[in-house]
Amino acid sequence: MTTASACADPTMAAIGDAVAEGRAGDIASARRKLLSLWSAIGVTGDPLHRCTLAHYLADLYEDPAQALAWDVRALDAADAVTEQRVQEHHAGLHIAGFYPSLHLNLADNYRRLGSFATATEHMEAAKEHLPGVPQDAYGAFLRTALEGVAEAISRRDTTRRPSAPGPTS
Known part of the structure; x- marks a missing residue:
């Protein structure tokens, strides 16, 4: 966004x-x-x-x-x-372009909370909306983040991703 x-x-x-x-x-x-x-x-x-x-x-x-x-x-x-x-x-x-990022963030939060099934649902929703995202720097960033969250979900990893936006503790 x-x-x-x-x-x-x-x-x-x-x-x-x-x-x-x-x-x-x-x-x-x-x-x-x-x-x-x-x-x-x-x-x-x-x-x-x-x-x-x-x-x-x-x-x-x-x-x-x-x-x-x-x-x-x-x-x-x-x-x-x-x-x-x-x-x-x-x-x-385009509003359709908002959804991959929105679902990615939800997936990442659910993953960090240990709710891996719900995280996976939001990853699937993000991927469904991904074709509308351009092949530019933002698109590459988003696709890389999706891969990182998917990998963390598969490992059942609840730690914060170093590349995640926001404050670090």
């Missing part, structure tokens, strides 16, 4: 700013800002805002149970996002 062209949408811009802050190392501040935005958006607010915010907020939690709660919210919101809304935000995006 991307926050490109967020300048036309102040909420997406604020989400992008908080994400950048978190990636720069200020996890606590980024989390506070995203939680504040979540309160402002509300559970019935713009599904694109909710999906994007929840997707990135999940990455700011080391605890897989906390991350899972936000990743479930992201997937739920994605199901309410229309293609038209995504295109209004950025003409190069």
Whole structure:
């Protein structure tokens, strides 16, 4: 997922700013800002805002149970996002392209919690949506992450992947 062209949408811009802050190392501040935005958006607010915010907020939690709660919210919101809304935000995006990453994150959280059967279900869902992902750097990153999570599931490994987004303990 991307926050490109967020300048036309102040909420997406604020989400992008908080994400950048978190990636720069200020996890606590980024989390506070995203939680504040979540309160402002509300559970019935713009599904694109909710999906994007929840997707990135999940990455700011080391605890897989906390991350899972936000990743479930992201997937739920994605199901309410229309293609038209995504295109209004950025003409190069398609809602179908969100699903591999959303399901990957869910699979990884369930794996870390030891729920390997559910993790495998989400891996299969991610793979079903993968053909729509371009063969670019992001696509390569996503495919590599899917392979890593699938391998960890097969080993029944619940440790955090070194390449996983988010804070490290």
